[in-house]
Amino acid sequence: MDTRQANVERFNTIASEWDSDPGRVLMAQKVARAMRTALSPTGREQALEFGAGTGLVTLLMAPTLAHVTALDSSAGMLDVLRQKCESKQLTQVETIEGMVPDQLPDTRYDLIYSSMTMHHVDDVPALLKTLADHVKPGGRIALADLDAEDGGFHHEAKGVVHHGFARDTFGNWLRDAGFADVRFSTAFTVSREADDGTVQDYPIFLAIASQPDS
Ligand SMILES: C[S@@+](CC[C@H](N)C(=O)[O-])C[C@H]1O[C@@H](n2cnc3c(N)ncnc32)[C@H](O)[C@@H]1O
Numbered sequence: 625m626d627t628r629q630a631n632v633e634r635f636n637t638i639a640s641e642w643d644s645d646p647g648r649v650l651m652a653q654k655v656a657r658a659m660r661t662a663l664s665p666t667g668r669e670q671a672l673e674f675g676a677g678t679g680l681v682t683l684l685m686a687p688t689l690a691h692v693t694a695l696d697s698s699a700g701m702l703d704v705l706r707q708k709c710e711s712k713q714l715t716q717v718e719t720i721e722g723m724v725p726d727q728l729p730d731t732r733y734d735l736i737y738s739s740m741t742m743h744h745v746d747d748v749p750a751l752l753k754t755l756a757d758h759v760k761p762g763g764r765i766a767l768a769d770l771d772a773e774d775g776g777f778h779h780e781a782k783g784v785v786h787h788g789f790a791r792d793t794f795g796n797w798l799r800d801a802g803f804a805d806v807r808f809s810t811a812f813t814v815s816r817e818a819d820d821g822t823v824q825d826y827p828i829f830l831a832i833a834s835q836p837d838s
Pocket residue numbers: 631632635648652674675676677678679680681695696697698701722723724725738739740741744745
């Protein structure tokens with residue numbers, strides 16, 4: 625089984641318990657707040673979220689947007705998200721099972737955003753180039769993930785391809801993909817006990833960039 629399929633199975637298995645970890649819920653709240661502050665959405669945006677999972681970020685972003693296509697490779701994670709949208713009557717969220725970068729809808733968006741998913745994707749520079757083709761001129765991208773780390777964030781590294789990303793390298797990848805106005809902030813810092821008993825800080829960056837007007 626390849627890494628991508630193993631990831632699908634892993635997230636299908638843990639989907640029903642995903643939201644019961646308070647650390648994940650807090651991280652999603654902090655990331656969504658940082659995105660909302662940095663983007664100041666108008667409420668008219670047509671958005672795509674990839675790696676939406678159970679919608680911890682989706683449910684906080686959707687009320688500020690006109691429509692969200694929530695894409696994820698795990699049907700199990702999306703089942704949880706759909707149930708939450710139904711119970712909250714969030715009609716502007718549509719779920720799509722699919723894998724980035726190959727299975728993106730043939731549409732351009734005002735905003736593409738994602739949290740904690742790129743470290744599962746093999747070729748991130750290629751992903752960013754594909755995403756650029758799906759952002760409207762003048763549209764924006766908002767991507768959150770781990771800063772480069774020592775591998776201690778995920779105690780078991782199954783399905784994790786990257787131990788975070790260095791901001792300068794990631795910024796260059798965004799510019800190479802055609803994005804402009806690249807800026808970074810720290811959305812949140814996770815503190816975790818390492819195997820040796822010391823407490824390590826793992827900052828989560830938020831990168832915002834825009835697609836130039838053509
Ligand atoms: C660490 S979880 C984060 C979920 C959610 N963004 C959150 O903050 O709670 C990563 C998610 O990305 C999905 N995923 C991993 N690789 C993917 C890919 N290549 N395409 C689409 N989704 C992917 C997984 O199924 C999982 O739901």
